[in-house]
Amino acid sequence: MEPTDVKRLPWQESILDALDVGIVVLDRHGRVQFWNGWMEAASGVPSATIHGQELVDALPALRDSRLHTAIRDVLDTGAPSVLSHTLNPVLFPLRCADGRRMVHNVLIRPMTANGARYCVIQVTDVTAVVNRERVLREQRDARYRAIVDTAPDAIVTTDTRGVLQWANGAAAQQFGYRPNELIGQSVSLVLAEGSPDWSSLVDRDAADRHAPIELIGRRRDGSRIDLEVSLARWESEGRSFITGILRDITERRRTREELKANALAMRQLAEQTKATLDALPAHIAVLDHGGHIISVNKAWAEGGPGAGFLGDGSIIGDNYLEACASTQAGGADYADALIEGLRGLLLFGGTPVSIEYPGLSAGGPRWYRCLAAPMAAGPFGGAVLMHIDITEIKSMEATLRKLVGQKSTLLREVNHRVKNSLQLVSSLLTLQTMSLPGAAERAHFQDARARIDAIARVHSRLYQTDQFQTIEFGSYLNELCTDLSRASGATLGAIAVKADRIDLPIDQAAPLGLIANELITNAIKHRGAEPANILVELHKTGAPPELAAELIVSDQGPGLPEGFDMRKTRSLGMRLITSLTGQISATVSRLPVERGTSFRIVLTVGEPRNAMLEDSPAEING
Structure with a gap:
C-alpha cells in the first residue's frame, strides 16, 4: 500500500x-x-x-x-x-x-x-x-497621450494588418474625422488609392528604414494632402504594432515645387540673357569687385587683340584695369579716364561711366563708346562693361551736322528773299498809291502796304536769327510800333509798349502780327483831332504746356459807336481780325474802358514744328 x-x-x-x-x-x-x-x-x-x-x-x-x-x-x-x-x-x-x-x-x-x-x-x-504597475502604466500613458495628443502632426498606431488602433487629435483634425471614427478602420482610409502597403513601408531595407516616406493622403472630403510619413514597429504582450507620424507637407511641397520652377526659370533666364548678350554686336564683359573679368560675351571673346577697343584681347581671369592701361588702342587720356571711373565704380558704386574714344582696329580707325554700370546685386559685386562701335553713328552725325548747316543757310536765304519780295511789293504799292487820284483809293493801298510790311517784318526777324521755328514776339511788337509811329507823323502822340519776352511759333506769330498791325493802325486812323495815346501790352500766363499769351491794344480816341459788333461790321480790318483769331484758335474781346477802345486777344502758345527735321518726299528720295 x-x-x-x-x-x-x-x-x-x-x-x-x-x-x-x-x-x-x-x-x-x-x-x-x-x-x-x-x-x-x-x-x-x-x-x-x-x-x-x-x-x-x-x-x-x-x-x-x-x-x-x-x-x-x-x-x-x-x-x-x-x-x-x-x-x-x-x-x-x-x-x-x-x-x-x-x-x-x-x-x-x-x-x-x-x-x-x-x-x-x-x-x-x-x-x-x-495594480501598481497598471497605475504606473496609466500615468506613463497619460503623459504619453498628453504629448502625442498635443503634437501638431498626425500620429496613428495600427496593427500589422494596417487596422487603426489609436489616433491622436491632430490626425482626426488633419483628415476631417472624429477620433472614434478612425479606430478599427484600415489606414488606407486616409491614404490615396495606389499607396504602397502599410506594413511593407516599415519593413524596408535597414539603410532606408528611418528615412521619411512621402505619400499622398486623402481627407474625408476627398481632397488631397501631401504627407511625410515616419514609421516604427514595436511589440507589446506578444503583439506587433506600427506607429506612424503623418506630417502635412502640402505647403512645403508647394514651396519646393515653386522653388524648383523658379530655379528652372532662372536657368532659362540666364540662358536667354547669355544668348541675348552673345547676339549683340557690342563687346560686353562682367567684372568682379577687384576688376577681374569673370564673364564675356561672344563679340568680346571673338574680337581678339585687333578689335580696337580699350582692353581688347583680355580674357576671363585677366585684370581689366591692367589690360586697359597697357592697351595700344585710343589715347592715354581716354584709358586713364576709363580706369579712374571704373575704380570709383568698383569701390563705391554710384553713377555709371560713359566715355567716347577713338580706336584703331585691324580694319582702320574706329570710334567706340564705353558704358560701365555697377552690379552690386550680383554674386560677385563689380560692374558690367560694354564697348559699342559707334563709327557709323559718328559718321552719320557729321553728315547730319553738315546737312543741318546747309538747311539753316537755305532757310535764312529763303526768309531773306521773302522779306525782299514783300518789300518790293510794298514799294510797288507805294508807287501805285501816288498815281491814284482819290484819297479813299490811296488809303486802301496804304492799308494793304502796311499789312505786307507786317508780314515782311516776321521774315526779316527770321533770317536775322538762328531760330527758324519761333519769333520773340515782344521785340517784334516794339519794332512794329516804332515803324507805325514813325509813319504816322508827329501828331500821333505816344505809342507805349509793355511786352514780356515770349517765343511764338511762326504759325502763330505771323497772324498775331497782322492782328496787332490792324488794331494799332485803326487806333491811329480813328484818333480824331487828339493824340490817340496807344498802349500795347503783351503778357504771358501759365507755364508749359499750358503757356498762354495775352495781347491788349488800348487807345484814348473817340471809341467805337454804341452797339458795335465786330462780327457784323463790314470793315475789312475787323473782318480780318476775326478771321485771323479763328485761324490761330485765339479769342478776341473788348474790355470796358472809360474812354477810347481796348481789345484783348488771348491764345495758347503751341509747340513749334521742327522745320529742321521735316523733309519733303523729294528730299527723302534724294
Whole structure:
C-alpha cells in the first residue's frame, strides 16, 4: 500500500499556514493532501472539505485548463511549470479580501516523500503588484497621450494588418474625422488609392528604414494632402504594432515645387540673357569687385587683340584695369579716364561711366563708346562693361551736322528773299498809291502796304536769327510800333509798349502780327483831332504746356459807336481780325474802358514744328 498522506509535524503545518502564499499538495492521483489557510481564505473552500478530493472534482472550472495540464505534466514527467497571470488570465478561482478577483501566479513543482511522488502548487498574489504597475502604466500613458495628443502632426498606431488602433487629435483634425471614427478602420482610409502597403513601408531595407516616406493622403472630403510619413514597429504582450507620424507637407511641397520652377526659370533666364548678350554686336564683359573679368560675351571673346577697343584681347581671369592701361588702342587720356571711373565704380558704386574714344582696329580707325554700370546685386559685386562701335553713328552725325548747316543757310536765304519780295511789293504799292487820284483809293493801298510790311517784318526777324521755328514776339511788337509811329507823323502822340519776352511759333506769330498791325493802325486812323495815346501790352500766363499769351491794344480816341459788333461790321480790318483769331484758335474781346477802345486777344502758345527735321518726299528720295 502507498501512503496517502504526507506525514507532517504540527509545527510544520503552522508554518505553511502562516505563509503569505497559497500551498497545495497533490498526490500522484491529483488528490488534495494539503490545502493551507491562505488557500482557504482566498478560495473560500475549507481544507477539511477539499482534502482527499481530486482538485478538478472539487474545482470543476479547472478541468482541462492550462493549470490542469501543467499538474498532469508534473505528476507524469516531473517537469515543473510556471503559469503567469499575463498569459493565463484564469487559474484558481480566488478572491481578495475585498471581494475583487485575485490576480495570481502559480508555480508547480514535483516533490518526493516516503518514496511517493507528489505535486506542490505555490500560489502568489500579485494583485497589488499588477495594480501598481497598471497605475504606473496609466500615468506613463497619460503623459504619453498628453504629448502625442498635443503634437501638431498626425500620429496613428495600427496593427500589422494596417487596422487603426489609436489616433491622436491632430490626425482626426488633419483628415476631417472624429477620433472614434478612425479606430478599427484600415489606414488606407486616409491614404490615396495606389499607396504602397502599410506594413511593407516599415519593413524596408535597414539603410532606408528611418528615412521619411512621402505619400499622398486623402481627407474625408476627398481632397488631397501631401504627407511625410515616419514609421516604427514595436511589440507589446506578444503583439506587433506600427506607429506612424503623418506630417502635412502640402505647403512645403508647394514651396519646393515653386522653388524648383523658379530655379528652372532662372536657368532659362540666364540662358536667354547669355544668348541675348552673345547676339549683340557690342563687346560686353562682367567684372568682379577687384576688376577681374569673370564673364564675356561672344563679340568680346571673338574680337581678339585687333578689335580696337580699350582692353581688347583680355580674357576671363585677366585684370581689366591692367589690360586697359597697357592697351595700344585710343589715347592715354581716354584709358586713364576709363580706369579712374571704373575704380570709383568698383569701390563705391554710384553713377555709371560713359566715355567716347577713338580706336584703331585691324580694319582702320574706329570710334567706340564705353558704358560701365555697377552690379552690386550680383554674386560677385563689380560692374558690367560694354564697348559699342559707334563709327557709323559718328559718321552719320557729321553728315547730319553738315546737312543741318546747309538747311539753316537755305532757310535764312529763303526768309531773306521773302522779306525782299514783300518789300518790293510794298514799294510797288507805294508807287501805285501816288498815281491814284482819290484819297479813299490811296488809303486802301496804304492799308494793304502796311499789312505786307507786317508780314515782311516776321521774315526779316527770321533770317536775322538762328531760330527758324519761333519769333520773340515782344521785340517784334516794339519794332512794329516804332515803324507805325514813325509813319504816322508827329501828331500821333505816344505809342507805349509793355511786352514780356515770349517765343511764338511762326504759325502763330505771323497772324498775331497782322492782328496787332490792324488794331494799332485803326487806333491811329480813328484818333480824331487828339493824340490817340496807344498802349500795347503783351503778357504771358501759365507755364508749359499750358503757356498762354495775352495781347491788349488800348487807345484814348473817340471809341467805337454804341452797339458795335465786330462780327457784323463790314470793315475789312475787323473782318480780318476775326478771321485771323479763328485761324490761330485765339479769342478776341473788348474790355470796358472809360474812354477810347481796348481789345484783348488771348491764345495758347503751341509747340513749334521742327522745320529742321521735316523733309519733303523729294528730299527723302534724294
